[in-house]
Amino acid sequence: MVEIRKPIPVAEAVAQVIGHVQRLGTESISLEQSMGRILAEPIVARHNVPPFDRSPYDGFAIRAIDSKGASGDNRVPFKVIGEIGAGYVGGLPVGPHEAYRIMTGAQIPESADAVVMFEQTVETEEGFTIRKPFETGDNISYAGEDASKGEMLIPSGTLIHAGTIALLATFGYADAVVYRQPVVGVLSTGTELLDVSDDLVPGKIRNSNGPMVKAQLKRLGVPYKSYGTSSDDLDACTEVIERALQETDALITTGGVSVGDFDHLPAIYERLGAKVLFNKVAMRPGSVTTVAVLGDKFLFGLSGNPSACFTGFELFARPALLSLMGCTAPYLPYLKAKLAEDFTKPNPFTRFIRAVWQMTGNGVTAAPAGFNKSNAVSSIARGNCLIVLPSGTRGYSTGDEVDLLLIGAEQGAEDWVL
Numbered sequence: 500m501v502e503i504r505k506p507i508p509v510a511e512a513v514a515q516v517i518g519h520v521q522r523l524g525t526e527s528i529s530l531e532q533s534m535g536r537i538l539a540e541p542i543v544a545r546h547n548v549p550p551f552d553r554s555p556y557d558g559f560a561i562r563a564i565d566s567k568g569a570s571g572d573n574r575v576p577f578k579v580i581g582e583i584g585a586g587y588v589g590g591l592p593v594g595p596h597e598a599y600r601i602m603t604g605a606q607i608p609e610s611a612d613a614v615v616m617f618e619q620t621v622e623t624e625e626g627f628t629i630r631k632p633f634e635t636g637d638n639i640s641y642a643g644e645d646a647s648k649g650e651m652l653i654p655s656g657t658l659i660h661a662g663t664i665a666l667l668a669t670f671g672y673a674d675a676v677v678y679r680q681p682v683v684g685v686l687s688t689g690t691e692l693l694d695v696s697d698d699l700v701p702g703k704i705r706n707s708n709g710p711m712v713k714a715q716l717k718r719l720g721v722p723y724k725s726y727g728t729s730s731d732d733l734d735a736c737t738e739v740i741e742r743a744l745q746e747t748d749a750l751i752t753t754g755g756v757s758v759g760d761f762d763h764l765p766a767i768y769e770r771l772g773a774k775v776l777f778n779k780v781a782m783r784p785g786s787v788t789t790v791a792v793l794g795d796k797f798l799f800g801l802s803g804n805p806s807a808c809f810t811g812f813e814l815f816a817r818p819a820l821l822s823l824m825g826c827t828a829p830y831l832p833y834l835k836a837k838l839a840e841d842f843t844k845p846n847p848f849t850r851f852i853r854a855v856w857q858m859t860g861n862g863v864t865a866a867p868a869g870f871n872k873s874n875a876v877s878s879i880a881r882g883n884c885l886i887v888l889p890s891g892t893r894g895y896s897t898g899d900e901v902d903l904l905l906i907g908a909e910q911g912a913e914d915w916v917l
């Protein structure tokens with residue numbers, strides 16, 4: 500008798516997965532290697548940024564008081580007493596009607612409190628004249644205006660991206676303390692699977708899920724170990740999975756999770772004594788997505804159907820792995836968009852449609868990315884987001900507002916809100 504599975508809502512399935520996350524430990528790595536990792540310590544300003552008052556322009560550093568009364572009819576003269584390039588400091592205090600030539604990024608000399616851009620001056624033999632008064636602080640970048648010493652700037656749990664690296668470098672972090680990364684095993688199951696370089700033969704297809712999942716992991720910066728393909732042989736498949744679980748922190752399998760005669764993953768979870776969190780989710784594609792835990796290790800049983808596999812990864816494996824790595828914003832970012840074409844099908848389960856979003860004169864619009872069945876591979880390639888149509892809805896028309904989950908964005912969302 501075929502087992503009747505009870506589907507659980509997507510939000511509940513996501514919560515179950517996140518509820519079983521056991522965060523990994525921390526390690527110190529070089530700044531160069533830290534891109535894509537998660538901060539395990541907050542970034543607190545070690546000093547002011549900028550560390551000294553500096554000029555944001557190429558021009559002249561003056562005392563604002565000396566510019567009082569300057570106008571087109573009353574040009575005020577200044578004498579230049581020296582030049583300060585970025586990286587140098589002026590040796591003398593600026594006296595009445597004196598000025599330093601100063602370059603962008605150079606420290607403001609003693610007694611000066613304003614900078615006049617070159618373009619606002621007329622050169623004279625001794626220096627220059629100006630035709631308008633300046634206030635104290637005009638054209639000065641003050642010490643600490645960007646970050647002041649002791650300020651908490653970026654919380655622990657944040658993804659390190661190019662901007663974070665700039666900030667760490669600013670404060671002299673040659674090393675960063677980050678959460679450890681899991682090593683994830685990837686195994687594609689299915690007797691029908693050929694390798695990417697194999698020629699097609701009757702009844703067989705090339706394994707596209709394996710390379711896709713590895714690319715999805717790569718996008719998260721998560722290291723993986725490939726276990727290639729396994730035929731639908733219960734013992735052989737169990738053996739590979741047991742080995743993979745010894746060698747990795749989590750395992751992603753594709754295929755074999757449904758109710759077919761050769762879908763062995765449910766039996767393998769039972770053999771291993773893994774606790775199945777769910778094996779049916781009220782979503783399409785990916786309704787057969789199964790997640791199990793064995794000790795502190797996740798087993799993500801993604802569907803063999805490519806679109807279902809892709810969606811299952813993004814919805815469940817992605818936030819779980821990011822959470823393991825300490826990320827506090829592990830969910831796909833979302834936004835609202837206007838549907839660019841009618842979608843009349845009913846949605847008995849929450850539907851995730853591979854789609855293309857773009858900014859138009861009409862705001863953000865999203866259009867399904869073509870052939871959109873669970874077994875589709877072409878629409879995964881075209882899409883840059885998932886349109887989410889809640890279960891129990893039907894008859895969407897062009898212009899209707901829908902939720903989008905963005906694929907491939909660097910920054911995540913802190914909550915699962917859909």
Ligand SMILES: Nc1nc2c(c(=O)[nH]1)N[C@H]1C(S)=C(S)[C@@H](COP(=O)(O)OP(=O)(O)OC[C@H]3O[C@@H](n4cnc5c(N)ncnc54)[C@H](O)[C@@H]3O)O[C@H]1N2
Pocket residue numbers: 687688689691692704705706707708709753754755756757758759762784785786787801802803804805807873874
């Ligand atoms: N009687 C029922 N049959 C099915 C149900 C059901 O509830 N009752 N669910 C259907 C749904 S929904 C899906 S999704 C699929 C999921 O099946 P599996 O996850 O067990 O995957 P397989 O049967 O192994 O393969 C499905 C499909 O995908 C192709 N495939 C498999 N692996 C790969 C790969 N690595 N690269 C590319 N394509 C792959 C495979 O050849 C099949 O065509 O079950 C439905 N059936």
Ligand code: MOO
Pocket residue numbers: 782783784785786787788802804806807873874
């Ligand atoms: O799980 Mo299937 O992907 O719902 O079509």
